[in-house]
Amino acid sequence: MTSPRFRDNARYWRTPLLPGADLLTAEYHDHAFTPHWHDAYTIPVIEAGAEAYRYRGSRHVAEAGSVPIINPGELHTGSRAMDEGWRYRVMYAPVEFLHTLAENIAGCAQPLPWFDADVIRDRDLALRLSHAHRLLEANGDPLAAETAMLDALSTLLVRYGRTRPATLPLAHDDARVVTMKEQLASDLSAPLKLADLADTVGLSQFHAARLFAKVTGLPPHAWRNQVRLQRSLGPLRAGASVADVAAANGFTDQSHFTRHFRRMFGVPPGRWQSS
Template identity: 75%
Template sequence: MTVTRFRDSARYWRTPLLPGADLVTAEYRDHAFTPHWHDAYTIPVIEAGAECYDYRGTHYVAEAGSVPVINPGELHTGARAVEAGWRYRVMYVPVDFIHDLATDISGRVQPLPWFEPGVIRDPVLADRLRRAHHLLEENAADPLAAEAALLDALSMLLVRYGRTRAAAQSAGSDDNRVATMKDCLTGDLTAPLTLAQLADAVGLSPFHAARLFAQTTGLPPHAWRNQVRLQRSLAPLRAGTSVADVAAASGFTDQSHFTRHFRRMFGVPPGRWQGV
């Protein structure tokens, strides 16, 4: 029996019916996503094949018909779990939209919704998410139907699986040190920065500063900084700024360096992102 293999292909797009969101229709086989995060809720539905990913210290496999939700700011990977690869539809939904929807559903202000790690296996939810995504992709020929399907799908996700994350304990000295290091790393993304400078800012040795940062964020300081650079590059790319100029303004050494990291995170080169 011949097994059809998926090809590495992705289309990112936007719709006024879901302001600020990025949506993608994609299939992958050879591409593997390195550890990264998104500022939005990542809400995929696997249409065919299977994807595997590491998330919060556990390895998961999401097969066709499943919904592997990732919370905003959470480090995760992505790769094929079967020889053929996988095909999926994804909504990257802004935090404010999900928060406001949760408040509307309950009738009172809600804490920020949180989804437990793991693969959601709910055929009804998967079908509704797939239908909403498809209607939005059709360029909303019937915007009333598309928006109703979107709210129906996301409301079901929140009602069935939305939780409240346990309140964090009061920040200790290590939390404050990590916050200070993050401020140093993001203050000027184009400025050279050494590990010694980062360590001096928090009163630690370079070894202990690097270890504390990696233990807390899941990435070493330089990799975490590159993630921030990539996230901040999206808006100027959409605005039509050249890839070379965005690369320079984001603090990458050159355009090829920027393109390589961008492709690893988003599955497409930055030039494909422009015009989204």
């Protein structure tokens, strides 16, 4: 007997108990997330079904009871790994919050927490994260919810928190990519041609585009759209209209913005905002 398939349904929400965080309760069947990143730590717990995603050059499958952590700023995708789809709960925990919690646990200064690419298969941790997420969503006893949240996140940090591997000094090509990123992100509403990027770093258009995609995993226009989407969240939270946010961040029109937003967040911006 086959299990009933999940449907595309997502709800984003926030709680004062985890300041600055977005939280997600969702199930998906048809939706597939295009390559994207988040500025926060992505902390999901798969409750049913299974999700497939590409991360750090490999394909991973996270089944029910697993915790597939994504570090901030790291490119990844997401889609169903089985016919039924998947259901999960996600905390997008701000970097500063998790860093402070790590320092509180250690009782001294700590580097930013970092997590290995492998899917975490720890049933106890998954149950703690799911329990905390449900209490936060229920908006009931704040003492119980906050206690459960800190218990779950501290368990994650103690068991699986690592230090990010030391990075080598920037090579000449990496420095060129940094320069191109700065130009792409400086004024998101201004039109920009590939020739402008190439001239800035002294390369041909072909070589500039190829270098950028090799280092970042995205072509320049797609990387720029990701920055636009990240910067759109603050104004949307503040109540700005979707049309105004789209125009301010350089999207050609509201439908263009909505299409890209949905690919990244699984819901259109108006629905994300109303949540």
